[in-house]
Every structure is written in structure tokens, then in C-alpha cells.
Amino acid sequence: MKRSFLLYFLIGVPAFVLAQQSAGLSSQPAPFFDVKKIAATSVKNQAMTGTCWCFSTTSLLESDQIRKNNSTIDLSEMFTVRNIYIEKAKNYILRQGKAQFGEGGLGHDEIRAVATYGAMPLQDYTGLVNGATSYDHQKMFRSLKRYLDSVLNKQPITSGWLNGYTKILDEYMGHAPDHFTYAGKEYTPLSFSKDVLHFNADDYVSLTSFTHEPYYKPFILQVPDNFANGSFYNLPLNEFIDVVKSALEKGYSVSWDADVSNKGFRQDIGLALNLDGKATYSKDALTPDMQEAPYNANIRQELYEDLTTQDDHLMHLMGIEKSKGGKTFFIVKNSWGKVGPYEGYINVSEPYFAINTISIVLPKAALPKELLEKLKL
DSSP states (O other): OOHHHHHHHHTTSOOOOOSEETTEEOSSOOOEEEEEEOOOOOOOBOOBSSOHHHHHHHHHHHHHHHHHHSOOOOBOHHHHHHHHHHHHHHHHHHTTTOSOOSSOOOHHHHHHHHHHHOOOBGGGOOOOOTTOOSOBOHHHHHHHHHHHHHHHTSSSOOTTHHHHHHHHHHHHHOOOOSOEEETTEEEOHHHHHHHTSOOOGGGEEEEEOOTTSOTTSEEEOOSTTOTTOOEEEEOOHHHHHHHHHHHHHTTOOEEEEEOOOSTTEETTTTEEOOOOTTSOOOGGGOOTTSOOOOOOHHHHHHHHHTTSSOOOEEEEEEEEEEETTSOEEEEEEOSBOSOTTTTSEEEEEHHHHHHHEEEEEEEGGGSOHHHHHHHTO
16 A cells, blocks of 8 residues: 555544444535445544554454344454464565565455454454554564564574564564453354354455456456455456445445545545546535546556556445435445544545455355356355
8 A cells, every 4th residue: 555645644634524324423414315324333543554454354344243143343453463464474584575564455364364363352452552542553563574684684594483573563562362251251263253253264255357357257466465465356347336336235345445545535525536637626616416537447447557546545335325416425434533524434436436446355145146156156
């Protein structure tokens, strides 16, 4: 993700807004009409970290828990972040430092982490130490990177390097418990994910839409934060959009990876609109029913290949709505805290979604039967 852009928002600019949200309503008149709004846990704050990938997909799993079991559990994002840092370190060492090592990731990293390490409630592992009340991983990240590079400086490397690495994680995030109690019963992270969350990694699928790879086939998505070389099934753009809308209408939410570093993503008015990059807009001209710039698969591909569209930020799509003029918008939960007039949500237009989306993760059950057959899932 574009680190400088993300930090700009994290350290002092209000997050984006939404006309209505599941946790409550704004006192302002609503310019949208809900079509489907999916239950979600409260808005969280990733603060000074590049861990949006975890917050967005953890929120997806939490909404799935509400949908499947009618129970609300706030899961620990930092337990997953810690475990993915371990996976990143192993990858970095084996690739002799010729690999992406950063704070960013993609939605599939959450799925992989829960499958491999399990999960736990937030109350059992916050990842905050020494009285801290918000996250700041800047020093930790630099320490982790410096340590790994020092390990690689002397080869063959020491067999116990991972122990020194996890000590740094313990220092900045705290030691993660091996066992904990939930609802009067003791669990390990893996038994909790199996017996309480009923989690199965095969229940989720990663999708994208680009023209440089065959449709209905998986390919390794070429973005920096895909450090794990994960594969994404490729769909034609219109079908990709329809899958998302259909999933939301059926009550399945979506983890969304997108570019947010353009003039159309406006926190101050609570809208993400597909604007003409060469035009100048006054604030008053930006309304839900304004005419947006055209979009198609070729425009989308060009912006991806010239590096205009990058994997900036992941959020949680948890509803669909219509503007007063009948345009489709997605209800999106962000992870920058309960800020802005609608406390951390944003309305994303269909054209904005079409142009700026990098990838999504969603429950496989949300896909139509015909598409499952095409993808051989």
C-alpha cells in the first residue's frame, strides 16, 4: 500500500463517512436508501499501523459469525498480525531478503493465519503493552526488519533466529496466550476457531478482475502486498461487480482491497466517486447523484498497469444501498476509528468500486452455482 498516504490519514485526518451504519444513525438527513445492510461489529482503529488487511478481513469473519451463529465476537486483529509477521519473516529469510517485508498484506493472509494458527477474542490478546491505548508499529517494524537483515548478514544463518524474532514481537505486542477461557470453557486458538467460529479456510475465495490474465482461472496477483504469492480467480468486470452486489444482497459481506489515493475518495463529504482525474470539482458539486467518469475493463487495466491504481487500503463491504436518484452505492466499514459525522463508514459508488478495486475475499457460498462450476470450485 502507499505508506505515506495511509499515514496521512491515520495521524490526524477524519476517516470517511456513511449515511447510516449498523451501530446507529446520524442526525443528518440520509441521502441513501438501504437495500441490504449486514450486521457488523463496532468500528475499530488500526491507528499507526499498516494492518488494514487484518482489520477488514477480521470484520468479515465477525460478520460471518453473526450470520452463521447469531453471536457477536470481537476477534483479536493483533493475534493474526503477529502470526503473519512470523510468516513474512520465514519468507524473507528463505528468499534471502529478496522479498516484500512490510506491514501490508491482503485479505487472504487473514484466512491463512486463522487456518494455521487459529484465532482468539480481542479481550484475550489486544497487542497493546505498557499501558498503550492505541497501536503504533513503527518502531517494531523497523526493529523486526533490522533483525532479519542482521540474521542474513552471516551465512549459514543461526538455527535459532526465530526465537530472537519472536522476542521482538513479545516486546512490542506482548506474548500471545496458548490457552484462554471463553464462555466458561478453555480453548487453544485452533480449537476456538474450529469449535466456536466453525472456521474453514475452504469456505472463502479470493477474486479479482484484470484483462492480462485468462478469465475464470486463478493467477498470482501482481501487487507488492501479495507477499504470499496468493492466487485470485479472475472474472470479467461486469460479472465481478454483479458477484459483489449479489453477495451483499444475500447477506454475505466482502473484504475489499482498493486504491483510495485519488480525488474521488472524499472523507469530508462521505463519498467515494469516480471522478475525472483532469477535472476540477468544487465541494458542493460532489453529490451522490452527480455524473461520474465512465469506466470499463480497458480503463481499469490501463490504470493498473501504469501504477495509478495500487493496493492502498482494505475495508469491509457490509451493505448495498441506492441514492435518491437510483445509483448503487456500497456501504463500507473502515478501520480508522469512529470519526467523521457517520463514525467511520463511507459510501462507495459502483463506478468507483469498478475502477479502483484490486481484489476481494468473500464466502464461497455467496457465489452463484454457475460460477462455482466455471471456476471448478
